[in-house]
Amino acid sequence: MAKQTERSSGSSRRSFLAGAAAGIAGSALPVGAQVAAQAPTTQEIRTDVVVVGGGIGGLTAAVCAQKAGARVVVIEKAYEPGGTTAHSEGGVANSTYEDMRANAPEGDPDVQRTVSENVDKWGELMRSLDAPVGGGEKPGAGMSIAPVMWVNFMVRTIESGGGKVLVETPMLRLLTNRQEEVIGVLADSPKGLIRILAKAVVLATGGWMTNATLVQQHITRHFGSLRQRNASFYDRKPPFLGDGLFAALQLGAQPSTGGFDSFYGHLLPARPGKITNPMSNWSAYFSPWCVAVNRFGRRFTDEAQGKLTGRQMTRQGEQMCVQEVARQSDAMAAYVYDDIVYKQYACENCGLGGIDKYIAYKMSGAPTAMANTLTELARQMEDWGVGMSAELIVRDITEYNQAAKNGKTWALPVPKTSAKHALAVENPPFYAILGQAGITSTHGGIRVNTLGQVLHRSGKPIPGLFAAGVDIGNFNNCTYLGNLTLGAGYGYVSGNNAAKQPAPKGGWGASPTTSA
Template sequence: MSTVHTESFDVVVVGSGIAGSSAAVAATREGARVALLEKRDTFGGSTALSAGMFWTAPDLDAYRRRVPLGDEALGRAVVEDYAECLRELRATGERVSDTPKTDIMTFGIGYSTDILAILAWCRAQVEAGGGVCRTGTAALRVLQNANGAVTGLLARAAQGRVRYEAPAVVLAGGGFQGARDELTRAMGPNADRLLLRSNPGSVGDGLRLARQAGAGGSTAMSTFYGHLIGAPVNSFEPKDFLPNSQYYSDHAVLVNLEGRRFVDETLGDEILNQVLLQQPQAGGVLVFDDHVRSTVGTDEPFPGLGVVDRYQVAVDNGALHAQADTLEDLVARTAAWGIDPAVLGQTLQDYVSAASDGGGFAGGHPVSARARAPRTGPFYALKVQPSITFTFGGVRVDDQARVLDPDGRPVPGLHAAGADIGGLSNHGYAGGLAPAYITGRRAGRSAARAASAEPRPRADVPAGV
């Protein structure tokens, strides 16, 4: 039987993105000795691939309007903690913008940050507090005693299996977007068509570990965050994620591969991205004019992303596209894509009429009063597909980030944060980095307090496990 190396800590954190990093710092500040574990070879998870925008809803009413199906207790926690957490980030000395960005994803408010520097600062704090930060360490199982209380974590590292004895564990693995089987169960067969816009290591480790420990599931399992991407793509590596995202789609007309509208486009790209998944072959076409391409189509949606012609980026990366001087000619050119020109032509005619009248309906779906009819040639058509950055469903937790069983009772010593928890966002999106940092901070504090309240337990695990 192989030997299992044993180490003792107060809190073990699984995942080194902003949720796990925040949890580790918060637990350290509470006096806990922390092990921050990352299964990949580099720290940061999908956070390290992000634009670094620390944003969420400006108030609880805005959260309710944008995420009517959201877990209000979690939404309240994020809104209430946001200002204090922003001050905390500024106190690190790393870059946090002085000027807010408003109307993020149509409604949010936030600040640009140097997120890589903040992640490094977090790790430095953990190590200064006597803790450790390790890559190449994959969590295998949460260890529990006969009463179900957490006693540690079994992990696999290059040197073999390690038993981390600790009375509290925080799960912050980043969601299950990389697990195709989980996606299909949650979202249906079109999930196989989702383009992964994330680090490939987020394969549902937190959800799996929590289930094994007796956790209950959350709402929002079929919803997710991502952006429309040109289709097809020749390359989709991390460097391609941000420039290929068609953030301006809320200013375009979006049709499915039958040439029909299916959503109010002004809801925002992250909503359109989700709704497109349910359309035939999860495929769509954006139709817009030169005014859109030369304004919002090239604008910098977030500070730091840069000004880029997103249509041209998609074209250069292999996306199916068309250009014409009139909408009629554009429709004719898309017929080669298998789209019925009569259907698409009528769809666009109805949209233009409704938008010109100040709103209404076209094809049975709302045309917002904010919608602008495409009227400035040349006109463009771009085939698009949905992508997934992280999932909105996951582990059920309370507002202190304690993991709950199916009956709503806390699993002693188990906590979760960030994209591993479910229900904070639910179709509507309340932000990524800020909610992850805030829920991580609550999880770290709760875990440290749970650890200090109990004598350090031992887990009875056979040496060959």
């Protein structure tokens, strides 16, 4: 994992507890409200650009700002940089704007255009730096990072260029002067509170998927049953509470115009199933061909909804399905399929994940079932003890099978609209895996313009404030375009533009409302 910088081993627990307390007591409160009772500032640093968050959005922004001539400081809440980026598969899509519009038509066109126009520039920069990035030589060919190596490489690049990467140093709030220009951040470091004064701040804190209040308000009331599929899952990694979003809102920023009610994630083994790395082992890409039933045994959603065809349809259908799973009781569902679906889409050699999902879920300890008749499969599912009714399972699947054979699944009480995916579950053996929705990242966030500047409610940019990565809202909406792509594209844009930010006209004196 990335080199530890400016670390103090004794501070990690204190930082963690501070973060946890903020989550319980103030999860829906502005970040600044959480530090009122703390000790006075003990240190001050001056720089040109301070970047908040050490994932792909933040590290890209820092390197770009540095290459453009700025002094940079990155502050990272965790004991090491990398965030969810370090736990990803590393695929950086470079889809065209038209593809993005087709895949996520409810998303923000300006944000999508900006990403599509800049992700290849990011790729060129990475190649010029000799970073561990593959592909991208041809337009649209897709790129990939070697996640941990890439994070280490970026940290070394920043440090060897004279920048700093401060770990266990969460941003507490933004600092502004009397003219409401951003002049830096107040952070909690292992050595005490620290004021980092800068001409520009780039927010890249990775989203709000562990903020119970926000997730319950916008995504699902079954927050407590969701499984986290991001850096917060790992030992001592602090939660994603939406620190960037709240800090921006506190200054009057606009939330994105959409995306708050959807998320990126995949199915994970239901508890007590044990999740191990790589988390992508559990992704049920084949779900559009399944019948999904909730924990009572009822079919509840169109498993193959979406607007696309071919492989994309599969991916997007799976994305839509897992979001519906999140809204079911216990954020839980069983995917039921037969031998045809198993052999074509869910086995080790199917190309959709390269792993036998039935075996993977069974080995994790999650409930699974396999039988030669639907009645026996349903009986086994009832025995899981989660509330499934064998009678209802058989009734719903029999009704679905009848409609599939007649080509009329669109007319079911819960329709399945893609005829191609509406296969009857009729070829034994039959399989069922029990999963819970895993949330990787949120889609709603801060509204930015094409320069990466955070927009005020008035429509004007907030002077000195930029964002990158998942903190930016409405790039994805319902369907998923790729957050490494978002981090790469806007890291590039915001880093370069933050480096051009002039010194604040109103000087470096903090306004009474934000002074430490």
